[in-house]
Amino acid sequence: MDAFGPFPPDCPDYTVGLAISGGADSLALAWLARGWRRHVVAFVVDHGLRESAADEARQTIRTLASFGVSAHLLTLQGLRRDARLQEAARSARYAALIEACVSFGCLDLMVAHHADDQIETVAMRSAAASGPAGLAGMAASRELSGIRLLRPLLCVRRDRLRATLDAHGIRWIEDPSNDNRRFERVRFRQDLSDADGLKLWTQANAFGGLRDERAASQVRVLVTDVLWHPSGFFIFPQKLPPADLLATLWRVISGRAYVPGVDVIQKLLEGPGAVTLHGVLLTRTSPWGWILVREPAAVGKSIRATSDGAWDGRWRLAHAAGTSIEGCTIAAIGTAAAAWARDVPGVVRRSLPALWRDGRLEAIPDICRLRGGNFRRVSFQWSGSHRASEGSFWRHDPFSTGKCGWRL
Incomplete structure (x- = not known):
């Protein structure tokens, strides 16, 4: 052991x-x-x-x-x-x-x-x-x-x-x-x-030895060139990571069981601009640089608001103090996001979860700071392949080897 x-x-x-x-x-x-x-x-x-x-x-x-x-x-x-x-x-x-x-x-x-x-x-x-x-x-x-x-x-x-x-x-x-x-x-x-x-x-x-060497190399890239935002997206401020590491991060956002083929990712990167695959969008936006985010058009359907189910396979309702969730559903904020936070790109805001009641926005996630709109706030916890932590930015090692980087 x-x-x-x-x-x-x-x-x-x-x-x-x-x-x-x-x-x-x-x-x-x-x-x-x-x-x-x-x-x-x-x-x-x-x-x-x-x-x-x-x-x-x-x-x-x-x-x-x-x-x-x-x-x-x-x-x-x-x-x-x-x-x-x-x-x-x-x-x-x-x-x-x-x-x-x-x-x-x-x-x-x-x-x-x-x-x-x-x-x-x-x-x-x-x-x-x-x-x-x-x-x-x-x-x-x-x-x-x-x-x-x-x-x-x-x-x-x-x-x-x-x-x-x-x-x-x-x-x-x-x-x-x-x-x-x-x-x-x-x-x-x-x-x-x-x-x-x-x-x-x-x-x-x-x-297997080659895989371990590649994983150690990827951890070094993660530590220096990759950021994870608690709103559920990766940021590449300087440059895109190698295709095999990008494929692993792609799986994190998509929630799928398997990593997409490296050859598929490599072919996507040969395109001139933004690309989508498995409900994940890779795009460039100022001032963030490249971001890897859930594609708003691909998010899951609404579910009944409970603390049990994971909406879109990524978010669980963690805390709803002062807000009754009875009769509410969890669904994407969608275009309603334009009325409030500006802390993350619009494509991210549209794919975030919120509480809805009878077709009306009931409460927004407290992941981003509120800058407009008279809405109550509710906490959601990342429940995908890797969990988000509170705070603004943090670095994360999805391999968690125990030898390189951090295990969070």
Whole structure:
């Protein structure tokens, strides 16, 4: 775990989350994590895809308790049993895990991906003609929305994890889908030879090293040439960053799960002026320089005003003191922005959230200082890939390597 550190003291104020399925890999992770520090909490997901799933989840919680790990059950509902079942289950599982981590105050979530998982991942990406980024496989550390995902077992083979459980008398649950050749990963798992696996593992390490070097270089650019504004946009005062870093920042603003292709970004940059992609606008405006911002025409539809949902996948209602939100909706300010703040470019103002009631602007966000208009103010918190902080400008490292730049 030293590679991911330093960590705060082992105390109740800093609990590390564990994603536990009940299989051998995740139970081995839990057992090892409990030996590393006392204050860990396991989240056991009942995906409801098998009749025995609920009983298996309860059994897993009992197993975790036997070696001192407290656990909480998360239940998934409404998964469709079709060809994309595993992908849908994975997305729903991560969404539930992230929400649980935020609720419990966990900044880090450990998952049990191991060396064999890495080999299978690289094999599938190689078959799909992935480039160097895909062939690097899974990263040992990755930032998600509000948490850091850690994979401390990527250098450990599956057999060693099972041997660890056997040595300590810990029983695990076998998921029959792990042998179902209907799924692509299972086919690769069963068909790969040891020699092929070693070759793919070596390849992943080589490309992974290049990825780490590139990330360190990008952090240096972020520290010197990129600003993040709490209104939810990036500023490039001097010049545009390299295309691969710009693609990463593009994903932050768009809220999409994946980074756009570097070749696509590079082609966009060859144009003469402003460009749009995935609901994100890159444009130049005085006196800011280049800015990367949500395209006003692409923002999400209105939602009921609560503290639960994220409007446009980017903003949550954080505080509405003195303002009743009953019967209100959250929607873009749009052209109503012209009546108030001048602290940010107009294209930014039009894509910010506000409270509306019966088609009338009820309250504006307090992200920008008010310079006109008799409106109440309400606080919104950035809830996209990276959270905004209070204040005017601040620098942010979306890679959060722990070695370069800041982790905020």
